Amino acid sequence: MSGAVITGDVAISVGKRAVYAIDLRTGEEAWRLVRNGGPLSVPAVGVAGGRQILVFVDEAPISGIGLVGVELGNRRELWRAPLGARSSSGVSIDGTQVFVGDDRGRVHAVDLRKGTPLWTAKTSGEILTPPAVSDGRVYVVSHDTDARQSELAAFDESTGRKSWPAYSAPVAGAAGCGAAAADGGVVAGFTDRYVRKLSADGGVLRWEELALSFFSPANMPALGGGDVYIADVSGGLYRLDGETGSRVWDYQFNHLVVRSSPVVSGSAVLLGLDDGRMVAVDARSGELVWQGRPGDGLIGAVALSQEVVVAVKGGRQPGLVAFVHDPGGTLTHIPSPTVIDAGALLGNFAVALAIVLVALLVSFRFLAPRWGLSHVKAGAREGGPTGGKGVAK
């Protein structure tokens, strides 16, 4: 199933043959809409003319792949807007405009009320994350795997005109993540492991900060309290100062993060790991405050409601999984393993040193007479070196 969008008391997720609404309290199916097929991408819900409209991608047999607008109140299909290419980016809605990217690198803007196309713009490669919309601009990260390049492009929200030349990392590669935008800036993780913030007007580099690993093209940064939260593919979660980009903290989970982006929930940052754990890190201290149990499939995109946290789950029984606050539970305060623990570091080394020193000294004291002495003089006796100091003696 795709990542969920929460509206009212249901979580809506796109499945292979249907769109499912799951009751947040019970976890039971509230309703479903038949779907023809196509990639599983995150749907979106917007409001136009007093109606709540659900928008998702569907691949119909005749009209082909396109966006579908459904009125949530009566679950009646309002419109279909053909895209002309597969789309796995997920949908974004800003006001009455719907934005989606496709695998051929095109960004589509569609009217939420009637599904009429507003504009289409071209980027360099496939788009795998929902467009970010802020300050009258639409930001898209595209990946060209043949040319080994990913770039961040900005378009005027109303016209689709390019706002500034696309920005790409100085190092070749297509492993950049999606973008998040707010307050006159846009942030993305690039293929050279740098997280960069560009200004909304002009695409000027504001700051850059190095992460430990690459970024999954399916993930995105999160913005909260003026700061940036981003996860790299090897399981590093970073909080970066929104003004300067300097690293406030980072937590290394030592498990892949391929299909989950950080989500800020109150004082915690939530993240799904590929080992099936949902984890929460204190946004202030950077310490792990709670974690779920590892499972047989990854935890993917996370969505929040007032009461529950809903995440996509992979594995043998894929679907949605919800987490609720446990009033009886206690929070942990576990620092990142990359923070030096003097006791553990020194203790482990000292014990290892003692074991290895004793083992080697004892065994070579025993072996040396059998193998012969190490020095050249001894070697010469055994047909070894001839020119050493020992020979002269």
Added chain:
Amino acid sequence: MSKKRRKGKARSDHRPPKPVVTTTEERPKRSDTPPPLGWLSRSGDPRWPSIPNALGRGFVAAASSPIVLAIPFLFVFLGWIALVGLGLEGPSALIVDLAALPPVGTYFDASNGITIYGYGLPALLAAIGFVVVRSLFVAVMTGLIVQSLEGEQEELAGVVRGLRAYPVVLAVNIISMSMMLAGSLILPYLGEALGSLGSVLILVAALFLFAFTPTAAVREREGLMETLRRSTRAAMMPGSRHAIMSMLYIFLALPILVAFAPHGNELTANPRLATWIYGLVVTFVHSAFLAAFAYRWMAVESAVPDGAVRAGGR
């Protein structure tokens, strides 16, 4: 004897006396002829200790005293703390190659610089800083091991001899790093597969050419150019099997020993006990290889030709 060789009279007391088997001119004719199958030949030059023999002696020399054993271990521990303190967040398997011989160690210095500072000048400066420290370690260890191979017990004298050789060792390591840097600029144009192969070949070539240089610098106390000339000539001598030994070390140190590190993929500042034990044992293996290269050099140093060596089995 050439003019340059006469300069050898000014060498230190540690310079070996008139060798039993000396220059190429005095060698039997058979030695001048490279084995017919080159380095595929089963019969190498008998003046060179065989690889197993050299490694056996290397292991014994590397374990010859608690100090020779402990210095690399402490270097690994302090190096790890320094790297973590500088901001390195890397897999704990990194400790396996912290005391690796150049150019493998130099390769890790460069990659650690990039991991901490990203691509650019700060990473290059950091890598040079790491190489400066590594060269000091290699020079001191070479001094101690040469001292041990000579049957001398005075470790302080070994340290002093190593320190005297430091400028040459540093220069050679900078050359190795420059080779890798040049490779990293050129090789991407050859494509992924050829580029990777090329970068491994650069490492093998750097080790092949410079493996004897620290020992030559400690033993002969010549200038950089003369030390380089003699140590590379030794590497090029027919029947040495030096290319095989260089490849053996590169393939052991780079992919194999790192791959087997327990919990080696964990990003942590506090490696587990098993990782430390494994890391220290592998560090001992690095010391043994250093000693084995030193032993082989000492075996043939008096037979290193003054002129250029003809191509043949290496």
